Structures are given as C-alpha cells and as structure tokens.
Amino acid sequence: MQLEIPSPEPAVDSAQTKTDALTDGNTASDQGIENNFLRENLVVSGWGLLGTVLVAVFFIYCSYLPIYHTDIWGHVSYGQSMIETGKLPVEDPYVELAAGVEMINNAWLSQLLFGWLVNQSGPQGIGDGYAVICLATFLAFAATFSVSTGNRMLGFCLAVCTWLMITFRLAIVRPELLGELCFALVLLQIAIADRVRRKSENKNLTYPIWMWFSLPLTFMLWANLHGAYIVGFAVLGAAVLGSLGTAIFKHRSVSGVWTDKQLRADVMLVQLSLLAACLNPYGIDLLLQTALFPTHPNLKTVLEWTPLEIISLEGIPMATSWLFAAFFIRHSKVRFPIRDVILLLVLSLAVCLRVRMIAWYSPVYFFVMAPHVADVFRQVSQIQFVAKLQSVFGFMSRPTFHIALVTGFVCYLAFAFTPISRHAMGGTVRPLDQIVSKQTPIGITNYFKEHPQEGLIYAPQWWGDWINWELDGDVKVFVSTNSIHLVPPEVWNHYMTISRGRPGSQALLTRYRINTMVVSKDLQPGLVKMFEGNKDWKATFSDDISVIFERTTSSATTKVAAH
C-alpha cells in the first residue's frame, strides 16, 4: 500500500463534470476543448497543494534569511573584480600578506554570478539568488528521492530530512550552495538511470542516451562553480567499483568482467565527466588543486576542516543517521547494492576526517537509504491502523483543477511576498541592516569610512571579506576567510597567535605594524578583556557585536638592538 493514493479516473473528476455542465452537454467549441484539456491535465492533488505551500514557505523563508557575514563578500568582490577587469584573479587582490601566492580560483563562475547579482541588484541580489538556488536544490533533491522511492511524498520528506541535516551549512550563501545544486542534479540523473534500467526490458541498457551528455555537462558546470565536484567523482567511482563487484559475482571469470557492459559504461561515464571537468580556465590544474587542497597546512586549525566529534553540530546528526541506517537496513528487504555500500562508507569516513563533508554526506545518505526507507514504509503501510489512516486522508490524493488554481495562487503569493518580486512588480529594497546578518560588522566599516586607516589592521578572518568588499580594499586586513589558504602558513600561525592572545602576540602586532584591532565581542571575549586591560591600547569604537582598539601613540614600541 502506498501513501500516495493513485489518481481517480477522469470520468469522476469534478472539474470535468463542471465543464460538461457549463457547455450544457452540447458539442464543445474550440475554446471549450482547450478549457477541457486544461481542466483535465492541469490538476493537482491536496498533497501537491500541501507540498507547494511548504515549498512556498521555504522559498519565502530563504528570501528573508539574512546573508551570512563570512566569505560571501569575498566571493562578491572577486566576481565584481572579474567583471570589471575581464580577467581571473592571479593573486588575492585585497590581502597583501598573500602577495606572491598564486591562486587557482575554483569558484570563479559562482563568484561571477554573485558579482553580477550585486552589480544588478545590490546586496539584495545575493538574497534573491540564494532563495532561487535553495529552491532549485531542494526541488532537485525532492525529485531525486521521489524517483528513488517511487513515491513523491516520501521523496519530499527525504528532501526535507536532507536539508534539515545540513541546514546550518545551507543557511550560508556561498559557492558551496551551487555545488550542492550540481550534486543534487548528479544524484537525480543517477536515480533516473537506475529507474530506467530497472524498468527496461532491454537487459543490455546501461544508461539512457541523454545521460552521456547531461552528466558530463553537469560536471563541467560544477567544476567551474565549486571545488566539491570531487565528491561527484566519488559517486561515479563508487558506481564503477559497484559494477566491478557485481560483474565479478555475475561472471566469475576475467573475460566476463572484461566485457561487462555496465562496468564499461560506468568507466566511460567517469572518463567523460573527468574530461568535461577539465573544461575550465585552469584545465587539469584545477583537478590537481582540488585533490591537494585538503592537505593545506592552514586548514588544520579551521573548524570545518577538523575531524568529527560526536558531541557537535555535525556529530549528533551523523550519529543519528547511523542509528536510522541500522534500523532501515535491518528491516528493508531491498537489495543493498555494492555501489551504495561503498558510497556510504566513503562519505562517512570523509565526514569523520573533515566535518565539512557532512554537506555531501547528507544527500548521499538519503540517496542510499531512500529505497530502504520506501520499502520499510511499504511494510508499515500494511498495518491496519496505518491503512485506515491513509484512507481517511484519501481525499488529499484526488487531483483537481481547482486545487491546481489554488496551487498557482500559492505560487503567486510566494513570489509576491518575496523581495525578488520587485523586479516585476516594483517596490523598494530593504535597508542593508535587514538584508545582512546581525553579525555583519556594518558599524566597523562605517567607522573606518570616517577614520581612514594606514597599514595593516587586525580583524577576525570572518569579517575580513566584508571589510574588503565594503571598503573596496581601502583598509588592509590581516587575513580574510577567502585568503586563509592563500597566506603563507607562517602568516596564518601569526594570525592564530594574535587571535588567541597567545604569548608573543604583542610582538607580532609590532612586527606587522598593526595599530588597530577589530575584535568580536561574541566570539573573542578573551581578546576583548585582554585589550581592555592593556594600557597601550584604548577602545575607540564599540557596538553590540564589535569593538575597535587602537594603539595609544605614547606607547608605540621600538625593538631593542641586539648584538
């Protein structure tokens, strides 16, 4: 028994009945035929309406979600700079301590998009873009899981679960979000291919023709949008290994494996996608850089690149997911393909090593678990109470033209109530402090506009990109989030020493000639206290989130000559 009850016959469709009444049973005019066609085909069920309402609320929520204050502004700066100069940045244009460090900009296309959005619509453009990307990604996930489970409602629920598991990452607009969209598209194509293969009578079918084009195309796009395309290759690689395992079991001979069609198809699809990923401004260098990136020494101290801890934002959902996996695998009667086993293991291991990989684990987890979840639900549906409950909600499964109209109206309302509608319907842009998150240091940049700074300043790296963007590089920050991997390790260690107020930090401030310290009240309370108690520094600005300390001129330091 399925949760989604099959559509009733068109003969009992209420919209059809009403159409007949209006035309008084006479022969329909051309317009009438057209209306009937619409009424017969443009139908939505109550569940569909409910899903639309939820998606609309999600879209509105995303549209009003404040733009997070970290690296997005660095991406916007890069994008605007690329639009202005027509060139890819060779080095970080803002952080002078990263001068001479060659950059491979693996998110250049995302940055170009963000830069263009801001050029067109100001900071609100980022909010609009974020909402649209989130919507597209969510729908792609929903479609993927619907195809995997053969059940739209279940697919929708799994997409919601996917989102909830990593909502703390997806709440931040950054190129990773576009990578997530590409990942969803890759999974969708694989899910469709799996389904076509399952349903096809042709046992030799490997992949549908269109997929030989669409999958490489997706990888080409992904490689230019964000560096996580490597995860996509992990999925394809798992498919190859899965096919290899299956071929070994199936043929039990080298020549059989050698000539296995599915294995060959998987290998060729990986190769085509790999070639497609090389279609970027850096060619194969981009792939090499992506593979080497996690080994960068500066990332060891960046929270999202550290190993998994169970009692953490990532650890708890991970542990929960493993418990659920154990339950569903225990009760599912669906075969667990080798590919899925490898995928689950590889991604679990990846999260254990680098917590940020949870962004890719979540979709893979639900992608792998979807058939098992569907099977368990099928079993649960056979319980009498559940079956009764489903029949109570049976009316929700009946698609009608009227519900379609209401659904359309909901879509319109969702559009009309979001800032993006101003492009079509007019309206004013919200003030900046409503568009960006409360942790965005607007007060700091306003202060610097009135008090220009000479030389380097210290600011926490998560504010560096905002300061660079808002002041167009007029104030030189020590490090920004976008340049963590660009500054030499020594500079990053110095940044960490200063940030944590370790012994030697004052000497480093002198070495870098830093006379201005921007400190976060929420995240650096120790540093605030340390500078408040230092007579060589005085607070010259303070607001709810930040404080600026400036060196008092009388205590400027000079190094002793040492012989």
Next chain:
Amino acid sequence: MNRFASISFYLLQIIFVGTIFGYGTVRYQARFAETALPTPLNEPVQMRPRYDRPDLLSDAQLVATLEKLKPRLRGRNPKINFVDHALRFWGVEAQFTDEQCLSGVEMRDLLLDHRVFQDSWGTDANPFLIPDFRGDSKLLEMRTKDGAASASHTDHSLASLAEVGTPLDFPVMTPKGEIELRAALEYSLREFSLNQDEYEWSTIIFLHYLPEIQNWKATSGQRITWDHLADRLMRQRLADGVCFGNHRLFALVSMLNADDNHQILSAEKRTDVMSYLKDVTNRLVKTQSAEGFWDSKWPGDERDGPPSEDKGSPLGDVADRILATGHALEWWAFAPKELLPPDETLSKAVQWTYSEIQALSDSQVKRFYTFLTHAGRALSLWRGKMPHEVWKERTEQLAKLNLTDADSDQPDNKQFEVSVMGEVR
C-alpha cells in the same frame, strides 16, 4: 561483443589513463611540486663605496680609527658574532702584524672550518656549522642565537661572508665532512619567509648571490619578488628592528645599487624606496644632536606616534649613539646623491664618530665592538676605500719607512705621525 570493440575499448583506456596521469604529473611538477631553487652567481657581487670625502675625515683620522678597532680576537672562545662582524669590517684580505689580531683568512676559517672552530672553542661546544641533509639536498645551517659560539642574527654570518666576496664553491669543513658554501645559501633560501622576524641579512645574501634573478618561489609557495622584499623592509616602524632599524635601510640602499645594474625593482617600487629613504634622511637631518650623533629616537614622530621612551640598548647611551650614528653613515656611504643629507650633517656625524671612538677605553671597545665595526667601516667607506685597503696602504708605508706596528704605537714617534698619519687633529 566483437573482438575489435573490446580491443578498442581497452586501448582507449590505456591512452586515457596514460594521458591523464602523464599530463597530470607534468602539470603537478610545474605548478605544485616544490620548485627548484634559483641558480645563484658563484661569485657574489660587491658594492663599492660611492664617495671619497677627505673634507669629512682626514687620512690620519681614518688610520687612527682603524688602529683602534683592530680585531684583537685571538685566544680562547672568540665570540662568533664578533668574528663575523670583524670579518665583514676588515675583509678576508686584512692582515695584521699584531699577534692579538686575527687576519681576515683566520676569521673566515673560524666561521667555515669546524676544525679551527674546535681549536678555539674546544670539543664540548656545540658546533657552529650544522650540516642538514634532507633527501638529495645538502644544506648548511649556521647556529644562531644560541650563545657566544653562534651568530647573533638570522643569516648574519652568511651575509657577512657574501659581503667580503666568498664564492659559493668555497669549501666548508663541517663536523660531517666537506661541503660547499652553496649549501648555506640553499638553507637560507629554503628557510626564508617574507614575514620572518629578521630578514635584513637574508635580503643582503640574496642581493649578493641572486641579483640576476627577478623572482623565486619560497618553500611556502609564495613567490618572492624584490618589490615584495622592499615592501617588507619598509613596513615596520623606522626604529623597529635590529640596530634601531638601520639594517633595513642598509638593505634598501643595497637594493637600489643592485637595481642600478640589474633592474630588479619595478619603476613604481624604486620610486617608493627613494621617497622612503628621502624621508628617512630628512628625519635624520632634523633629529641630529648639536654634537652630531643620533640615538634610538632618531626617527622622530611617525604616523603611529613618537618614538618609544624606554627602548635603548643595555650598553648605555654612548653605545646607542655610536650604533645609531655609525649605521646611518654606513648606509649613506652607498646611497645615491639624492638621498644624502647636507654636508654639514655628514661632517658633524663623521667627526663626532671619530672623536667618540678615539675617546673610548679598551674595555669599551671590547664591549661595543660589533657596533664599532659599522662605525669604523662607515668612516673608511666615506674615504672611498674598504678598511683592508686603507690598512694595506698604511702597512706598505710603514714598511717603506722601515717602521713596525710597535713604532706606530709610540706616541712620540714624529716620523710616523708626519709620514703615515699626516696631521692628526
């Protein structure tokens, strides 16, 4: 599946994998692998003094100054930072009849021959030369900031050796056998990072051995250009740095000299450096004392405040003044005319330095020796000669007159005073 399709498929695989791995390896080597170190000159370039100004200092005054500052370092446990300073001051060519003095060659041997080092320091002392074999690389570290048997500043000893013209193929005897001096340059290049604490002498090394190299990649992956180095040298507060920041100024002037011959700086950066040094000169003119010296407060007010009140050296005011004044005179001696102060400023500074050195007791000379090597060298440079050249001329003149060092030490030897020292004020 037919045989042809099967063979084609696997041929395709071989070609694909071969191409991807082959090309990938080539690109990895080109962009990501640790890059080879730049190829240096074997013979370091030498900076010659630009000016000969007898109006600032007489021959006799110069000889008297050098006489006072001879390297009386023979004996047990000569401090390595004294030896490398003395070597830089006097040069390898220097020879003395005074038995207390080490010749230039002896000083170089103390630095570059572990057996000679052991003769002076004994077998218990930590060796000054530390061979560092990493994989195929042979590197040579010179012990630094680790007591009297080590150098006082990062790269100071190698910079001194470079300044006195030591070639990179010079054999160095380490505790683990012979190695070329090139290994020390490679160590310096591998360890160098733009934001390290002391970088002034590293810059001097690079200017002497790599003047023809426009840029190179540091171990951290950062591409180092001379413009970056110039920015680094100009970043800190003026008096922030060893010897009240004067070594940074010396490095900048050395950079301008190298740029004259090899165009290592961009036009914009050269202008920046010139403006920066002009500003420094203007400050020095303003802050010079009536007597002619400077001290730790030489820069005056900067954008981030006045000079610090409490940061003189532990050796006292006289040492600080000799330090600040001697170093300023030293870098000016290599600076283009546009960067020089008025003659009056120079004259007062030179004469104050000369008088102050003459007034020092032997124990003060011993304690301030490293500072004094800069002051003594500066006075020699303003007469257009390196100290060993002056000393050689003086020795030859003594020989012509059948006089010895001992005769020159006699205060009433009129023949010596008239013939060799001229009119001593």
